[in-house]
Amino acid sequence: SQQGEEDPQALSIQEGENATMNCSYKTSINNLQWYRQNSGRGLVHLILIRSNEREKHSGRLRVTLDTSKKSSSLLITASRAADTASYFCATDSISYNTDKLIFGTGTRLQVFP
Amino acid sequence: DTAVSQTPKYLVTQMGNDKSIKCEQNLGHDTMYWYKQDSKKFLKIMFSYNNKELIINETVPNRFSPKSPDKAHLNLHINSLELGDSAVYFCASSQFLAGATDTQYFGPGTRLTVL
Numbered sequence: 001s002q003q004g005e006e007d008p009q010a011l012s013i014q015e016g017e018n019a020t021m022n023c024s025y026k027t028s029i030n031n032l033q034w035y036r037q038n039s040g041r042g043l044v045h046l047i048l049i050r051s052n053e054r055e056k057h058s059g060r061l062r063v064t065l066d067t068s069k070k071s072s073s074l075l076i077t078a079s080r081a082a083d084t085a086s087y088f089c090a091t092d093s094i095s096y097n098t099d100k101l102i103f104g105t106g107t108r109l110q111v112f113p
Numbered sequence: 114d115t116a117v118s119q120t121p122k123y124l125v126t127q128m129g130n131d132k133s134i135k136c137e138q139n140l141g142h143d144t145m146y147w148y149k150q151d152s153k154k155f156l157k158i159m160f161s162y163n164n165k166e167l168i169i170n171e172t173v174p175n176r177f178s179p180k181s182p183d184k185a186h187l188n189l190h191i192n193s194l195e196l197g198d199s200a201v202y203f204c205a206s207s208q209f210l211a212g213a214t215d216t217q218y219f220g221p222g223t224r225l226t227v228l
Contacts (some may be wrong), residue, residue, distance in 0.1 A: 031214055042203055042219030065220055103156040
């Protein structure tokens with residue numbers, strides 16, 4: 001069954017605002033990754049956070065991980081029109097005992113100029 | 114230079130036909146994957162190969178047959194296409210075997226439409 005679920009499903013904001021997307025998962029993990037998918041394109045890796053990390057930064061991106069709540073959030077600060085895309089979280093799963101990524105349902109972010 | 118490339122980008126075909134999608138990566142990675150993304154954008158792994166060896170087969174119908182002639186190539190052949198096969202198929206690669214703990218690099222996708 002599906003591992004990650006993103007919330008909200010869709011988000012519309014103005015340029016300059018911050019965008020926060022949440023991901024919840026069901027079983028214990030070793031790590032969690034966030035990917036971006038522009039319309040009609042493949043996924044691009046953004047950031048990986050390990051289960052023993054609580055927060056990670058990369059440029060305007062900030063990812064948090066709360067393993068007790070089985071959730072992660074992706075914050076994009078000072079958003080730009082070019083950030084318009086779908087964002088997916090992806091996890092491995094200790095319980096499933098296979099080396100595969102399980103993707104969430106994605107959040108569609110629209111940033112208006 | 115394109116890191117992970119797929120051909121064709123678009124594929125429109127009739128039910129019952131057989132078709133192939135090709136994938137190549139020039140990253141020197143050991144592991145390659147096929148994913149299927151449905152109309153609701155849900156992305157699910159189908160297969161993974163490590164150095165030409167099948168590692169993951171996610172209960173995909175046996176009409177789907179992956180083939181890896183070498184570790185830089187992973188092709189997907191689909192027999193007797195059905196309407197439900199319509200989707201976007203993504204190839205991906207990662208450096209090591211542990212794909213779930215490693216960054217994956219995705220191709221641009223092949224949009225398959227079965228009429």
